[in-house]
Amino acid sequence: MLTRIDHIGIACFDLDKTVEFYRSTYGFEVFHTEVNEEQGVREAMLKINETSDGGASYLQLLEPTREDSTVAKWLAKNGEGVHHIAFGTADVDGVAADVRGKGVRVLYDEPRRGSMGSRITFLHPKDCHGVLTELVTSAEPSSAEH
Numbered sequence: 001m002l003t004r005i006d007h008i009g010i011a012c013f014d015l016d017k018t019v020e021f022y023r024s025t026y027g028f029e030v031f032h033t034e035v036n037e038e039q040g041v042r043e044a045m046l047k048i049n050e051t052s053d054g055g056a057s058y059l060q061l062l063e064p065t066r067e068d069s070t071v072a073k074w075l076a077k078n079g080e081g082v083h084h085i086a087f088g089t090a091d092v093d094g095v096a097a098d099v100r101g102k103g104v105r106v107l108y109d110e111p112r113r114g115s116m117g118s119r120i121t122f123l124h125p126k127d128c129h130g131v132l133t134e135l136v137t138s139a140e141p142s143s144a145e146h
Helices: 015-026 070-078 092-101
Strands: 002-011 030-036 041-050 056-064 081-089 119-123 133-137
Touching (some): 002 070, 002 133, 015 056, 056 070, 092 133
Parallel strands (some): 002 056
Antiparallel strands (some): 119 133
C-alpha cells in the first residue's frame, strides 16, 4: 500500500543555486544532503511536512556528478525540471511485486539504497503514463543519515 508522496525529484544543473531558490522563495530548508556514487548524483532533501504515517514529504534536488549518470542524460535531453515522483510505502518489495504482476515494468530486480538509507525501486515511465515513478521505504529513524 502506498502511504504518501515521499518526494518529488527535481533535476538541476547547479544544486547550490537551486537550493537557494527554494530557500529564499518558499522558505524550505535543507534537511539532508548526500552524494550517491552509484546513481552519480549530489542531492539535497528539502523537508516540506511531516505525514500521518510518521514519514515526511520532501523535494529532492538532484545534480549529476558525472556525465554518464541517468540524471545527467535526462538533463541533457529535457533541461531542468521535475524528474520523478516517489511514493512512500512500508513494503517496497511487496508493492513492486504487486505492480509487476499488473504488467508494470520495475526497473530493479531488487530494491537499491536510496536517500537517507531508504530502499527504492523505479517503475518504467512508459508504463506509468510518461511519469518516472519511484517506490520508497524509508529507513528506520536510527539508521537515517543526517
